[in-house]
Amino acid sequence: MDNRSDILVTLKERFGPDIISTDISGDMPSAIVSSKSLYDVIKFLKDAPETGYQFLTDLCGIHYPESELPLGIIYHLHNLRENRQIRIKAFVPLSKPEIETVTPLFNAANWMERETYDFYGIIFTGHPNLKRILNVEYLDFFPMRKEYPLEDPTREDKDNRFFGR
Amino acid sequence: MPVKDPHIIIQPEDTDKVYTTLNLGPTHPATHGIFQNILTMDGEIIIDAEQTVGYIHRAFEKIAEHRPYYQIKPLTDRMNYCSSPINNMGWDMTVEKLLGIKTNKKIDYMRIIIMELARITDHLICNSVIGVDSGALTGFTYVFQEREAIYEIYEEMCGARLTTNMGRIGGFERDFSAIAIKKLRELLKRLPDVLREFEKLLMRNRIFMDRTINVGGISAERALNYGFTGPNLRAAGVDYDVRVMNPYSSYNDFDFVIPVGTNGDTYDRFCVREEEMWQSIRLIENALENMPEGNYHVDVPGIFLPPKEDVYSKMEALIYHFKIVMGEIGVPPGEVYHAVEGGNGELGFYLVSDGGRKPYRLHFRRPCFIYYQAFPEMIRGSVLSDAILTMSSMNVIAGELDA
Amino acid sequence: MHDNKIPYNIVEPPEGFSSPGMFATRLDKVVGLARKNSIWPLPFATSCCGIEFMATMGAHYDLGRFGSERLSFSPRQADLLMVMGTIAKKMGPIVHQIYEQMAEPRWVIAVGACAATGGIFDTYSVLQGIDRVVPVDVYVPGCPPRPEQIIDGFMKIQDLVGNEPLRRRYSPEYRELLEKYGIR
Numbered sequence: 001m002d003n004r005s006d007i008l009v010t011l012k013e014r015f016g017p018d019i020i021s022t023d024i025s026g027d028m029p030s031a032i033v034s035s036k037s038l039y040d041v042i043k044f045l046k047d048a049p050e051t052g053y054q055f056l057t058d059l060c061g062i063h064y065p066e067s068e069l070p071l072g073i074i075y076h077l078h079n080l081r082e083n084r085q086i087r088i089k090a091f092v093p094l095s096k097p098e099i100e101t102v103t104p105l106f107n108a109a110n111w112m113e114r115e116t117y118d119f120y121g122i123i124f125t126g127h128p129n130l131k132r133i134l135n136v137e138y139l140d141f142f143p144m145r146k147e148y149p150l151e152d153p154t155r156e157d158k159d160n161r162f163f164g165r
Numbered sequence: 166m167p168v169k170d171p172h173i174i175i176q177p178e179d180t181d182k183v184y185t186t187l188n189l190g191p192t193h194p195a196t197h198g199i200f201q202n203i204l205t206m207d208g209e210i211i212i213d214a215e216q217t218v219g220y221i222h223r224a225f226e227k228i229a230e231h232r233p234y235y236q237i238k239p240l241t242d243r244m245n246y247c248s249s250p251i252n253n254m255g256w257d258m259t260v261e262k263l264l265g266i267k268t269n270k271k272i273d274y275m276r277i278i279i280m281e282l283a284r285i286t287d288h289l290i291c292n293s294v295i296g297v298d299s300g301a302l303t304g305f306t307y308v309f310q311e312r313e314a315i316y317e318i319y320e321e322m323c324g325a326r327l328t329t330n331m332g333r334i335g336g337f338e339r340d341f342s343a344i345a346i347k348k349l350r351e352l353l354k355r356l357p358d359v360l361r362e363f364e365k366l367l368m369r370n371r372i373f374m375d376r377t378i379n380v381g382g383i384s385a386e387r388a389l390n391y392g393f394t395g396p397n398l399r400a401a402g403v404d405y406d407v408r409v410m411n412p413y414s415s416y417n418d419f420d421f422v423i424p425v426g427t428n429g430d431t432y433d434r435f436c437v438r439e440e441e442m443w444q445s446i447r448l449i450e451n452a453l454e455n456m457p458e459g460n461y462h463v464d465v466p467g468i469f470l471p472p473k474e475d476v477y478s479k480m481e482a483l484i485y486h487f488k489i490v491m492g493e494i495g496v497p498p499g500e501v502y503h504a505v506e507g508g509n510g511e512l513g514f515y516l517v518s519d520g521g522r523k524p525y526r527l528h529f530r531r532p533c534f535i536y537y538q539a540f541p542e543m544i545r546g547s548v549l550s551d552a553i554l555t556m557s558s559m560n561v562i563a564g565e566l567d568a
Numbered sequence: 569m570h571d572n573k574i575p576y577n578i579v580e581p582p583e584g585f586s587s588p589g590m591f592a593t594r595l596d597k598v599v600g601l602a603r604k605n606s607i608w609p610l611p612f613a614t615s616c617c618g619i620e621f622m623a624t625m626g627a628h629y630d631l632g633r634f635g636s637e638r639l640s641f642s643p644r645q646a647d648l649l650m651v652m653g654t655i656a657k658k659m660g661p662i663v664h665q666i667y668e669q670m671a672e673p674r675w676v677i678a679v680g681a682c683a684a685t686g687g688i689f690d691t692y693s694v695l696q697g698i699d700r701v702v703p704v705d706v707y708v709p710g711c712p713p714r715p716e717q718i719i720d721g722f723m724k725i726q727d728l729v730g731n732e733p734l735r736r737r738y739s740p741e742y743r744e745l746l747e748k749y750g751i752r
Binding site: 190191192193194198199219220221222223224227228239240242243246247290306309310312313316326327328563564567 | 662
Binding site: 134135136143148149150151152155157158 | 657658690691692693696
């Protein structure tokens with residue numbers, strides 16, 4: 001585990017106001033970036049010779065209903081040569097949940113973005129095949145958002161009173 | 166037999182042939198797990214594959230937002246169900262990382278023994294199923310006897326055979342009993358002979374080698390781009406192992422070798438898994454020899470249930486017991502990402518907590534889901550029987566794929 | 569069958585009238601006896617219960633001794649549909665399709681808590697029991713059930729097969745049952 005904040009300093013120098021905030025207190029350096037500069041930040045982290053984060057470990061979504069930009073996408077990148085990890089977050093509004101895809105940089109992001117779209121409804125512009133991957137195609141809501149319940153509301157055999165819900 | 170280059174894509178406009186569509190459907194004896202591949206074929210050669218997954222989507226991540234921390238462990242069992250203790254230990258370590266609990270050496274060594282046993286069971290299934298798909302059913306029946314022996318050890322330790330739910334946040338619920346250690350030692354004496362017999366059946370077998378060498382290969386650059394981890398990546402030539410790069414649970418006390426292949430084809434994946442089993446046996450023997458003294462759980466009364474005698478006699482123990490069972494364990498707000506080396510690669514847990522009884526967001530980084538995307542690229546240009554072998558050598562487990 | 573020198577019982581003979589070279593009994597008993605000792609199962613293994621089924625088919629708990637050595641993966645040639653594991657809503661129509669492709673007489677066993685009632689996954693994406701899409705004969709609880717439990721369920725299926733009346737599949741109650749599930 002590393003806590004080198006040099007990469008965050010480099011990012012702030014290069015991208016300036018697009019890096020909304022940084023955080024070195026957790027288990028790895030993390031930064032919140034604006035959604036329109038996300039592709040450039042990830043490309044810089046992957047391709048620039050001084051960074052070299054060539055492995056995309058994880059891509060997932062998150063939903064904070066109370067905040068101004070509720071839907072978030074979180075990227076974990078890993079520099080395998082020097083064993084450094086970094087977490088990048090970007091937030092988009094509910095009315096226009098669009099962000100650019102990173103599939104041209106990492107093929108691994110293809111299905112991970114489809115899964116995030118399936119669960120949260122975040123649209124990745126430029127994705128080759130953005131359709132639902134894990135749920136049924138005719139599902140008309142985005143299940144992981146906080147307003148939807150866990151159980152199927154149309155089931156009639158299980159009585160919620162006995163199941164502690 | 167020409168060497169198949171996975172980067173050559175036959176353009177449909179080039180020829181004026183008629184392509185057939187074959188549905189390698191969700192229920193199929195050769196696909197171990199339920200996922201669908203719709204293959205476009207030119208006679209016997211595969212041109213393209215379109216995949217559909219999600220036939221066993223059980224919404225683990227949504228369930229995890231509605232369950233207290235100790236109730237999420239049975240969910241993690243059912244992801245990679247061939248090696249469920251690894252998932253359990255990974256979850257325990259993630260929550261311990263968030264809470265800042267440090268485990269002592271005895272717990273670490275116990276965890277290593279259990280995780281390596283689970284790795285052996287996972288690789289035993291994968292390798293014997295590669296044998297079954299190429300026609301050698303004998304290896305499967307012989308190897309399953311050893312899996313039964315490992316099931317007996319699990320039963321001795323936690324009571325369940327397959328979905329073990331082993332361990333607690335902060336250690337274990339009980340120490341290894343004498344019967345468990347005796348069975349473990351007997352297994353360690355017997356396992357090398359069984360593995361050697363299994364290898365003699367397949368590893369230098371002319372038919373097996375012809376069927377698996379240069380089949381379903383992927384280069385190291387493509388594998389890294391696709392996010393491969395685990396034995397599939399190591400077979401392609403990259404020595405990335407989470408146990409060595411970011412050691413957890415005192416793996417850095419031990420000296421073991423990471424096997425690495427050369428061309429990333431099916432034969433390399435088979436050999437890498439075989440060798441990893443030998444390394445796991447070595448790790449278990451070392452951990453058992455050098456098991457230190459200590460308590461099998463950490464002294465954190467806010468997380469770990471106090472012993473029953475204290476609950477019935479002391480006031481603080483009763484209060485802690487009540488609070489833990491009601492789910493009021495004090496988890497600080499924060500986020501953490503922890504990865505363990507599962508049977509298929511880097512199994513990651515991304516946990517976001519807002520200070521409540523349940524996680525705010527829990528995301529599983531499942532290795533199967535990420536590397537299965539590369540399957541169409543690996544089988545383009547090969548015949549159907551090679552595609553079946555490639556699929557079984559990638560060890561795609563449906564529970565981990567869909568989660 | 570009636571030689572008292574054999575110390576063990578190979579198969580329990582049905583009641584009937586026997587004499588040298590001849591044995592007379594009811595037709596459905598003979599047919600039931602033949603069918604129940606040679607069931608060809610279709611292992612519809614989806615998740616963890618599938619691994620326990622693999623252990624049941626292994627050498628330790630051998631399911632082949634009950635006559636089901638030959639697993640058929642094609643529904644056209646199978647007698648018993650063993651649904652083992654969680655069935656999601658995406659998979660439900662496929663179970664229905666596989667059941668329709670099986671020829672009469674056919675039985676269904678739901679192995680595991682997920683196939684019986686949805687198990688621990690009370691979510692929006694999991695079918696709460698396969699008896700919402702196909703008629704089920706035997707339910708085996710457990711998560712996953714031990715191989716002994718799976719064999720016990722299988723023996724109950726054998727009882728059902730052995731005692732089934734010959735005209736059951738043509739009766740109006742059976743037709744009504746299939747109508748309810750939309751199976752033609």
